[in-house]
Amino acid sequence: xxxxxxxxxxxxxxxxxxxxxxxxxxxxxxxxxxxxxxxxxxxxxxxxxxxxxxxxxxxxxxxxxxxxxxxxxxxxxxxxxxxxxxxxxxxxxxxxxxxxxxxxxxxxxxxxxxxxxxxxxxxxxxxxxxxxxxxxxxxxxxxxxxxxxxxxxxxxxxxxxxxxxxxxxxxxxxxxxxxxxxxxxxxxxxxxxxxxxxxxxxxxxxxxxxxxxxxxxxxxxxxxxxxxxxxxxxxxxxxxxxxxxxxxxxxxxxxxxxxxxxxxxxxxxxxxxxxxxxxxxxxxxxxxxxxxxxxxxxxxxxxxxxxxxxxxxxxxxxxxxxxxxxxxxxxxxxxxxxxxxxxxxxxxxxxxxxxxxxxxxxxxxxxxxxxxxxxxxxxxxxxxxxxxxxxxxxxxxxxxxxxxxxxxxxxxxxxxxxxxxxxxxxxxxxxxxxxxxxxxxxxxxxxxxxxxxxxxxxxxxxxxxxxxxxxxxxxxxxxxxxx
Numbered sequence: 358x359x360x361x362x363x364x365x366x367x368x369x370x371x372x373x374x375x376x377x378x379x380x381x382x383x384x385x386x387x388x389x390x391x392x393x394x395x396x397x398x399x400x401x402x403x404x405x406x407x408x409x410x411x412x413x414x415x416x417x418x419x420x421x422x423x424x425x426x427x428x429x430x431x432x433x434x435x436x437x438x439x440x441x442x443x444x445x446x447x448x449x450x451x452x453x454x455x456x457x458x459x460x461x462x463x464x465x466x467x468x469x470x471x472x473x474x475x476x477x478x479x480x481x482x483x484x485x486x487x488x489x490x491x492x493x494x495x496x497x498x499x500x501x502x503x504x505x506x507x508x509x510x511x512x513x514x515x516x517x518x519x520x521x522x523x524x525x526x527x528x529x530x531x532x533x534x535x536x537x538x539x540x541x542x543x544x545x546x547x548x549x550x551x552x553x554x555x556x557x558x559x560x561x562x563x564x565x566x567x568x569x570x571x572x573x574x575x576x577x578x579x580x581x582x583x584x585x586x587x588x589x590x591x592x593x594x595x596x597x598x599x600x601x602x603x604x605x606x607x608x609x610x611x612x613x614x615x616x617x618x619x620x621x622x623x624x625x626x627x628x629x630x631x632x633x634x635x636x637x638x639x640x641x642x643x644x645x646x647x648x649x650x651x652x653x654x655x656x657x658x659x660x661x662x663x664x665x666x667x668x669x670x671x672x673x674x675x676x677x678x679x680x681x682x683x684x685x686x687x688x689x690x691x692x693x694x695x696x697x698x699x700x701x702x703x704x705x706x707x708x709x710x711x712x713x714x715x716x717x718x719x720x721x722x723x724x725x726x727x728x729x730x731x732x733x734x735x736x737x738x739x740x741x742x743x744x745x746x747x748x749x750x751x752x753x754x755x756x757x758x759x760x761x762x763x764x765x766x767x768x769x770x771x772x773x774x775x776x777x778x779x780x781x782x783x784x785x786x787x788x789x790x791x792x793x794x795x796x797x798x799x800x801x802x803x804x805x806x807x808x809x810x811x812x813x814x815x816x817x818x819x820x821x822x823x824x825x826x827x828x829x830x831x832x833x834x835x836x837x838x839x840x
Contacts, residue, residue, distance in 0.1 A: 397487040430556040480728035515608035525585035526578025538619035538839035539574035545626030556817030652780030657743040665770040689694040755788035766801030768811040
């Protein structure tokens with residue numbers, strides 16, 4: 358049952374970009390100037406993802422201890438989260454962070470330079486060690502553009518009239534006079550801001566900057582209910598997000614800087630699933646770019662990505678196959694039982710059936726993670742996950758008549774190019790579309806970074822945000838088909 362329990366934490370991490378934001382609420386934190394008396398850093402391992410946490414300890418004016426907690430991999434909004442309490446002795450460290458419902462208890466070893474302990478957040482209980490460091494590690498993101506930009510950058514809002522919500526974003530366009538080709542960028546799954554921020558990377562900011570410098574206008578926007586956009590993210594499915602993207606297309610048609618016959622939709626990951634939906638539901642979408650987009654059902658994607666990630670982490674084939682069978686049984690329950698209460702009961706029955714077959718070590722780990730199970734079951738029974746698991750993009754792709762660019766990284770463990778690109782091509786051909794380009798770029802991961810281990814944990818460790826080779830392919834193709 359080890360994998361079944363872990364799976365509920367994993368399922369969004371495997372497909373989404375922003376899913377690690379479950380740890381910290383995305384609230385703007387006012388940075389306070391403090392003189393830190395000690396700094397502590399560790400990696401919190403949550404299934405296949407590791408998040409760096411940094412504890413910054415200081416003295417208050419009354420002599421008592423205070424602290425901030427940073428999660429550098431989750432960006433600036435997860436920095437300087439104030440500890441509600443902290444105590445430190447010669448051999449122990451304890452702190453609590455009421456804002457995120459978290460606490461930590463640890464024992465100090467090795468001349469006060471190492472702490473071994475347990476991190477708790479609501480039902481989640483995980484081992485977590487901290488090491489004393491001399492200074493904060495600078496996170497380098499050399500591709501992030503610096504202002505002033507050599508193009509126009511406007512904060513804009515637009516209406517999704519069908520959903521009765523206002524969405525907010527950034528519209529960038531060249532300073533030259535004229536009407537330019539334009540593209541709406543659609544984020545991957547999970548709550549995303551307009552830059553598709555993840556682990557201090559801002560892929561959509563980098564993409565929009567590159568395209569706009571090369572004569573292509575770009576509109577990127579916060580997901581509904583995220584950032585400055587209104588609406589309810591939690592109840593929406595990919596079809597709902599497609600209406601948001603089409604509202605962005607409608608907005609671009611009103612801009613004098615945009616050629617209305619040269620507007621396209623480009624989506625990353627789930628956004629690559631959404632782009633074809635937009636194309637078949639609007640005559641105003643004149644091209645689409647699928648950046649690690651999908652060509653098979655969500656169930657097929659998740660089963661293969663679980664295998665690939667497990668292989669990359671060194672798991673045995675026997676274990677991988679065993680875990681995959683468990684995951685498939687969970688998916689089948691979700692697909693075949695529309696009633697959430699009945700589906701939850703069946704998943705719990707599956708847990709009870711498999712638990713006695715586990716080793717003592719596996720049972721111990723399963724027991725530690727079982728408190729999270731109820732919450733995670735509710736997530737996989739959500740409207741979004743039910744839709745994603747079942748949705749087959751191939752019939753939609755067969756109806757796409759506009760030009761299509763489908764691009765994937767050769768080392769993408771989340772949306773495998775060998776699984777998806779051939780099916781995208783086959784579906785386009787079946788529908789009679791002759792104007793498409795399929796590209797697999799060797800050595801790139803799901804974020805289109807040149808990777809080494811190519812695992813999920815490496816995303817934040819790499820300085821590159823988005824391959825320049827991939828950027829050039831996207832730019833050249835858009836300029837070619839919009840001549």
